[in-house]
Amino acid sequence: xxxxxxxxxxxxxxxxxxxMGYLFIAxxxxxxxxxxxxxxxxxxxxxxxxxxxxxxxxxxxLSNYRRLFTTDQYFMISLKNTxxxxxxxxxxxxxVGVVSAVLLNQDIPFQRFFRTVFYLPKIxxxxxxxxxxxxxxxxxxxxxxxxxxxxxVDNPPLWFAAPEWSKPAxxxxxxxxxxxxxxxxxxxxxxxxxxxxxxxxxxGATGARQFFKIxxxxxxxxxxxxxxxxxxxxxxxxxxALIVSDGGNGGPSxxxxxxxxxxxxxxxxxxRMGYASAMAWVLLFMTLIVTAIQxxxxxxxxxxxxxxx
Amino acid sequence: xxWRKFLATSLTAxxxxxxxxxxxxxxxxxxxxxxxxxTAPVEQKKVELEFWGHWSSEQRRPTINKIIETWNTKNPNxxxxxxxxxxxxxxxxxxxxxxxxxxPDVAVLDAFTAQQRAxxxxxxDLSAQGADAIKGEFFAAPWSAGTYNGKQYSLPFVTDTRxxxxxxxxxKEVGLDPAKAPVSWDDLWAAADKLDKxxxxxxxxxxxxxxxxxxLWVLNNKTTLWNADMTKPQVNNPVAIETxxxxxxxxxxxxxxxxxxxxxxFQGGANDAFITGKVAMRVDVATFAAQIKKYAPNxxxxxxxxxxxxxxxxPATSWAGGFGIEIPANAKNPxxxxxxxxxxxxxAAGVWAxxxxxxxxxxxxxxxxxxxxxxxxxxxxPNTIFYPRPLAAMDYGTATxxxxxxxFAGKATAKAALDEAQKAIEQMVKDxxxx
Numbered sequence: 081x082x083x084x085x086x087x088x089x090x091x092x093x094x095x096x097x098x099x100m101g102y103l104f105i106a107x108x109x110x111x112x113x114x115x116x117x118x119x120x121x122x123x124x125x126x127x128x129x130x131x132x133x134x135x136x137x138x139x140x141x142l143s144n145y146r147r148l149f150t151t152d153q154y155f156m157i158s159l160k161n162t163x164x165x166x167x168x169x170x171x172x173x174x175x176v177g178v179v180s181a182v183l184l185n186q187d188i189p190f191q192r193f194f195r196t197v198f199y200l201p202k203i204x205x206x207x208x209x210x211x212x213x214x215x216x217x218x219x220x221x222x223x224x225x226x227x228x229x230x231x232x233v234d235n236p237p238l239w240f241a242a243p244e245w246s247k248p249a250x251x252x253x254x255x256x257x258x259x260x261x262x263x264x265x266x267x268x269x270x271x272x273x274x275x276x277x278x279x280x281x282x283x284g285a286t287g288a289r290q291f292f293k294i295x296x297x298x299x300x301x302x303x304x305x306x307x308x309x310x311x312x313x314x315x316x317x318x319x320x321a322l323i324v325s326d327g328g329n330g331g332p333s334x335x336x337x338x339x340x341x342x343x344x345x346x347x348x349x350x351x352r353m354g355y356a357s358a359m360a361w362v363l364l365f366m367t368l369i370v371t372a373i374q375x376x377x378x379x380x381x382x383x384x385x386x387x388x389x
Numbered sequence: 390x391x392w393r394k395f396l397a398t399s400l401t402a403x404x405x406x407x408x409x410x411x412x413x414x415x416x417x418x419x420x421x422x423x424x425x426x427x428t429a430p431v432e433q434k435k436v437e438l439e440f441w442g443h444w445s446s447e448q449r450r451p452t453i454n455k456i457i458e459t460w461n462t463k464n465p466n467x468x469x470x471x472x473x474x475x476x477x478x479x480x481x482x483x484x485x486x487x488x489x490x491x492x493p494d495v496a497v498l499d500a501f502t503a504q505q506r507a508x509x510x511x512x513x514d515l516s517a518q519g520a521d522a523i524k525g526e527f528f529a530a531p532w533s534a535g536t537y538n539g540k541q542y543s544l545p546f547v548t549d550t551r552x553x554x555x556x557x558x559x560x561k562e563v564g565l566d567p568a569k570a571p572v573s574w575d576d577l578w579a580a581a582d583k584l585d586k587x588x589x590x591x592x593x594x595x596x597x598x599x600x601x602x603x604x605l606w607v608l609n610n611k612t613t614l615w616n617a618d619m620t621k622p623q624v625n626n627p628v629a630i631e632t633x634x635x636x637x638x639x640x641x642x643x644x645x646x647x648x649x650x651x652x653x654x655f656q657g658g659a660n661d662a663f664i665t666g667k668v669a670m671r672v673d674v675a676t677f678a679a680q681i682k683k684y685a686p687n688x689x690x691x692x693x694x695x696x697x698x699x700x701x702x703x704p705a706t707s708w709a710g711g712f713g714i715e716i717p718a719n720a721k722n723p724x725x726x727x728x729x730x731x732x733x734x735x736x737a738a739g740v741w742a743x744x745x746x747x748x749x750x751x752x753x754x755x756x757x758x759x760x761x762x763x764x765x766x767x768x769x770x771p772n773t774i775f776y777p778r779p780l781a782a783m784d785y786g787t788a789t790x791x792x793x794x795x796x797f798a799g800k801a802t803a804k805a806a807l808d809e810a811q812k813a814i815e816q817m818v819k820d821x822x823x824x
Contacts, residue, residue: 133484134509147823153816219650220591241649243794326601329787332794337787348481349784350821351505 127357133347137354144358157334158342161247165338166314169251173258174306181265182295195266202260210323213253214240240324243335250320250336261306268302269295297383304382308374315367316340339363436725438469441483441496445473452744456737460729467725469495483717487511492717494726495733497546500534500711501778507537508780513716516540518727526735530709530775531750543713544734545750547741550766550773551605551707553696554663554677555670557689559584559594570693573700574635577670581642584669592643592651597670599636601793604786607632608705608776610698614789619779622814624789625807633796633803640797659684675769678762679746692765694772705774711750782817789814 090098102109127144131137148155184195201209216222217239228236237245272295280290296303318340322328330337343363347356444453450473457469472493474482480502486492498506506512520541524532527545535543557567563583571577581596599606604614612628615621623629640648655662662668663677664685672695681688695707714730716723739754741747748766749755755767779785791813792806801809 132509134488134511136509143823147820151816151820153813214653218653220654235646238646238649238653241653243798327786327790329790331790333791333798333800334787345784345787351509351783352821355820 123357123360126354127361129354130352131354131357132351133353134351140354144355145362148355148358148362154334154337154342158330158337158339161330161335161337162315162317162339164247165251165317166311168248169254169317170307170310170314172251172255173261173310174303176255176258177261177265177306178296178299178303180259181262181269182291184262185266185269198259198262200260201257202263205257207323210253210320213249213256214324217249241332243331243333246324246332246335250324253320254317264306265299265302268299272298300382301384304374304378308371311370311374312367315363315370318344435466435468436722438467438494438722438726438729440469440471440729441474441479441493442471443474443476443479443497445475449745452741455744456733456740459740460732460737464728467729469729483715484511487717487719490719492719494716494720494722495730496715496717497712497733498543498715500531500543500545500548500713500775502783503535503543503713503715504537504777505780505783506715507535507540507542510718512542513718513720513723513726514540515542515544515716515727515730518723520544520727520731523731523735526752527750528709528752528755528770528773530770530773531711531713534709534711534775534777535713535715543715544730546712546714546734546738547747548709548711548750548775549674549676549748550709550769551672551695552675552765552769553670553672553693554681555580555691555693556663556666557691559666559669561689567689567691570691571670571696572693573696574698576700577696580670585643590647592647594666595643595648595651595668598639598643598648598652598668599672601636601790601797603629603633603636603789603793604776605708606636608708608774609695610635611703611705613776614785615779619777620781620818622779622782622785622811622818624785624792624814625804625811630803630807633793633807636793637796637803645797645799663690664688675762675766676746676748678765692762694769702772704772705776706772707769707774709773709775711748711775713750781821782814783821785814785817788817 126137128139128141129137130140130144180198184191184198188194217224219225219236219238219241222239224239225236237248239245239249276294276298277290280294285293318338321330321336321338321341322344325331325336328341330341339359340363343356343359346352346359440457442453444450453471457471461468479496480498483492483496483498484506503512515535517540524541528548530550531545531548532541535541535545553571555570560567560580565580565583571580577597584594584596586592586594607614607629610628610632612626614624614626614629616623643651651667654667658680661680661684663671663673664681675692678692681690694702697703697706714733716726716730720726735751735754738749738751739757742749742754742763743758746762748763752767755763788810792801792803792810795801795806796803800806
């Protein structure tokens with residue numbers, strides 16, 4: 081190891097140290113190579129084939145990609161649905177997370193209790209929670225519509241059963257889960273020096289001004305992190321739609337046919353693994369582009385103490 | 390080959406790490422030290438078969454254990470080991486196993502995808518094992534589910550048939566003769582006129598609603614959404630348009646808003662809408678009778694063939710689904726696996742049917758059960774069709790469902806919506822055929 085770069089021979093102790101180092105990271109390294117890198121490379125390769133999940137795997141060149149961008153009738157529909165979801169769910173999620181973190185950062189009685197309660201959505205996940213939400217949004221008996229009727233709305237929305245309301249319902253659902261993300265913001269808030277607030281208070285700054293001039297700027301790296309991971313997650317959003325829509329078909333009227341759901345159907349209903357792999361790689365590149373833009377724009381609003389990145 | 394195997398196995402992981410392929414256990418083929426009964430009909434070596442099903446519940450497990458124990462006692466040289474694989478993973482795991490060469494020897498899989506696996510050479514041609522000889526012993530509908538290009542790739546295990554359930558007490562309440570069940574679409578409409586109950590805008594009781602099983606009602610209306618060899622869609626044919634208009638008529642009867650809201654309150658078990666009397670007539674799988682027996686043993690109800698447009702029954706009035714028994718194409722012990730598969734499809738299906746109240750695909754098993762529900766189901770089988778999913782567009786239901794959604798919501802006429810679906814499905818067919 082490092083034979084050419086170091087003039088002296090590596091001492092036997094350093095050698096064994098290096099070996100130990102590799103040995104220690106081996107579980108992760110092997111896991112990464114076998115379960116992440118390997119499948120990714122295979123998926124990249126099969127995106128250029130007509131792989132059907134079994135024995136057919138002929139090279140088709142760029143055909144999958146070409147068809148995805150030219151003739152695929154569901155590409156734009158599913159992409160629009162996904163973007164709609166991401167555009168609303170991510171900012172709302174961030175806002176909910178920041179606000180709940182600021183509230184839970186106050187010195188109030190039962191602070192720990194409230195923190196636990198607000199963190200619960202992160203622990204409660206899966207199909208059970210989705211089924212619960214389907215009852216919350218139940219057009220006839222759900223609490224949302226019962227409330228709406230109570231305040232005088234005559235024809236409350238049909239939520240998951242109406243194409244124009246199914247996505248808003250899913251966004252509200254994800255906002256509820258986002259409150260659980262406050263833990264990261266809470267950590268960020270703890271890192272803001274107290275004396276900044278003290279100085280601001282002496283100068284007579286109001287609470288709102290303190291929030292916008294101190295809290296938000298100093299929390300911006302955390303917000304940025306949650307924004308990047310949140311958008312990545314939103315672009316891959318699909319499994320809830322599988323459960324919520326009738327027959328998992330992304331209905332009503334394609335309104336919950338997300339990119340990920342479409343990909344799953346192509347791969348596992350139609351057995352067109354090659355094509356689905358191409359879809360996955362296109363999604364990866366779209367995510368990369370969005371992330372790159374975010375990093376570029378982040379220079380304008382993300383504040384790192386002392387240095388500009 | 391190994392490289393290919395490795396790559397193939399890893400793709401599944403790429404798409405869904407949770408279903409990393411090759412999870413199937415290993416089979417061991419150990420020669421028996423000495424077989425005490427040389428007259429045994431099997432070869433001298435001892436074979437261990439791995440058998441996959443999705444039954445894992447407390448209710449299902451004892452029956453499947455009993456079935457396997459019976460076999461293992463009778464066949465010391467072919468020992469079967471059962472593994473329960475979650476329902477949503479079993480097909481993917483089976484396929485991945487076939488590709489990697491470690492699939493289970495026998496598996497019970499969804500009948501609707503059997504032909505797809507046959508077309509991809511994933512399951513074994515059972516005709517070569519002699520399956521055609523027992524064809525006549527099974528009901529025609531579930532048997533046809535496993536036929537591909539004239540060869541048999543799956544043996545029926547359980548099947549089902551849809552029938553009309555109607556609430557006799559509700560019939561009496563509104564002055565209808567409970568002995569006179571609806572036989573035509575007009576009968577349903579007339580009965581619903583009396584059975585419907587509304588409280589302002591809220592529905593309290595719905596007489597009947599055909600649901601959104603568009604493809605199936607088209608069969609009931611004596612036509613199909615695909616041409617005979619399932620290669621070309623014809624979802625906008627005049628009869629299909631008429632059928633969708635008929636469904637819309639029902640939906641409009643209750644208004645889309647009210648019915649959608651009403652439907653969303655449906656629950657399972659004891660709170661089922663038919664059992665609680667919220668729906669007076671409904672088409673459901675015949676074994677729904679078991680649920681009534683369990684939750685409302687005193688309920689007065691009738692169970693009759695699905696009504697048709699002209700009131701006459703025909704071979705596609707009702708529709709079947711079910712599960713079939715398959716063997717992977719690259720099975721190591723095809724002969725032994727087939728012997729077990731045959732036992733499962735016949736004798737064992739009888740045990741299963743009696744204990745689990747499922748309709749067996751094997752006629753003799755159904756005949757052996759002295760129960761009015763089984764008698765009714767048997768009577769309905771000649772009117773029941775198994776309509777496969779077209780290999781040309783397995784996912785065409787997405788497009789037809791959009792059509793029913795749009796039509797029910799009043800966004801498009803039946804013709805416009807089905808013209809759009811036809812175009813979408815034609816494109817799917819093209820995409821699937823494309824390289």
